[in-house]
Amino acid sequence: MTNTTDTFGPDEVRQYLYDVMRQNRPFREKAEQALVIGRDYLGVENGHLTRLDPETNHWEAIASTDPPDGTYPAGLTLDLQTTYCRRTIDNAAPIALHDAPAQGWADDPAFETHGLHCYHGTQVTVGDELFGTICFVSDAPRAEPFSEEKTMFTELLAQMLGHELERAQHEAALTDRERLIGVLNRVLRHNLRNDMTLLRGYAELLQEEGSPQQVDVAEMLLTTTDDLLALSEKARRLDTVVTNDLEYQRVEMGHFLQTIQAEIEAAVPGATISIEGDTDTYIRVAWSMETALREVIENAAKHAGDSPDVSISVRATDGKARLQVMDTGPGLPEQERTVLRDGAETPLEHGSGLGLWLVYWVVTSHGGTIETTVDETGTTVTISFPRTPAHTLPERLPSRKP
Structure with a gap:
């Protein structure tokens, strides 16, 4: 989609967004397409989805409308304190700047560092936890403020991407757990069966041969038992990992x-x-x-x-x-x-x-x-x-x- 803001109205843009989100495609591809829709609808130069960690001041673009050699490509990392996003995550509502210096943001570290006159940022949450932000930015200022319809669109987009992230994480967790359970079953069936068969054979030998062989056979029994216990402990650790939330x-x-x-x-x-x-x-x-x-x-x-x-x-x-x-x-x-x-x-x-x-x-x-x-x-x-x-x-x- 490469149309300008004058081409589509709010209803049409929302329909484009719904169509993208209904596609059976990987999350990142859908996120990138949605950002292109938002970029063109808001009439800005770039749109990107970020992953943030306020405790470590980590800022990373995980999806972007920019190519790899662009200004804000996917994979770019920044200091959170030099971005407008630090203010977005502290604000209950989206932050919409059509001309940052004219709106009193000339001394803000984000403007001083990156020189972005235009910024529209909205929080993205997964469940009840902050994930990051959706940002639409331009170096040049806009002639007029962002409309209420455009702000509502970014909130809708943030909500939909948050739901998609949550669903993707849930599906990935289920896949991992199913895989782990499968491994546990195979390991326990294979090793316990083989080792217990071996153990039983040694026990029978001990019973039949009498004391001249008892010491050697007992050592074998101990070795096998120790190995079995070690394996059982590792299987227990795996089970603990898979059955506990991260x-x-x-x-x-x-x-x-x-x-x-x-x-x-x-x-x-x-x-x-x-x-x-x-x-x-x-x-x-x-x-x-x-x-x-x-x-x-x-x-x-x-x-x-x-x-x-x-x-x-x-x-x-x-x-x-x-x-x-x-x-x-x-x-x-x-x-x-x-x-x-x-x-x-x-x-x-x-x-x-x-x-x-x-x-x-x-x-x-x-x-x-x-x-x-x-x-x-x-x-x-x-x-x-x-x-x-x-x-x-x-x-x-x-x-x-x-």
Whole structure:
């Protein structure tokens, strides 16, 4: 849609918007089309949907009418305090500026930083929580204020996108839970059946052979039982993750990791775990992230020899937190690296890979990535994720061509 504000009336524009939202297309594509409609209806240069976190002053455009080389493309991040959006989220009603300096905003940090004379911003909420804003902006001022009909349109658009986000998140959560339940069922059926069969066979052997074999067989029984209990515990952790709602909390990385460090050093004899870097960085994560990081660090400590030495490096860059967990062990096996890289879960990987599959699921559900490197010095697992929680969306917005 490339028409001007004089071409369509409010009813026609609303109908265009309804038609877009009824399409069976990914959220980001619908959001982009809706922003184009709004941009043309309001007669401005750009429209964008933002994701905001006031606690970290994070501002990010997640959908935009601008191409990748435009002024406000999708993926752009800014300091919230330099934007008009900081005022929009504090205001119950939309903020409509047709000529910011003439309306008393010449000294505002947003105008001083970006020079936008024209701004129309509306809050977007998901459920009862702030998600971000819908913004329509221009460098040049408008000849006249935005009409009431145009403001009502932006409120309608914000409400519809909020509902679409909520629905997309709900569907993504259901898909993840169904997938996790499926994995749990397969793992428990496969491993419990096989291990219990093995255990029963050893018990029968012990009964039939008598005492000369008792010690050796008893050791086998203990080993199998320990493995089974470890698997059961990992399955329990997965079940806990999938059946609990994602509640994000703001934590300091140093304190977060030191808690895990103390627990693992107490549990793994001889383990030494060091932490360095940007430990004063604050992140907002679900409690499941602690479970995932503990799994990675504990795995490194348990497989790094008799005196395991594990180093943890923390870096904060570009709105992301990056952790590197380095050990001096023999190296993570390829099948377990596949679990971390792809989330693959196959019968051969049920026992050893279940804990790492949990790591993959938690990190990717936070919008993060995992990389593993193995060389002669050991294994390095690198985990990167946004410092600000991103609402899970089913896909990423493809780049627009100019």
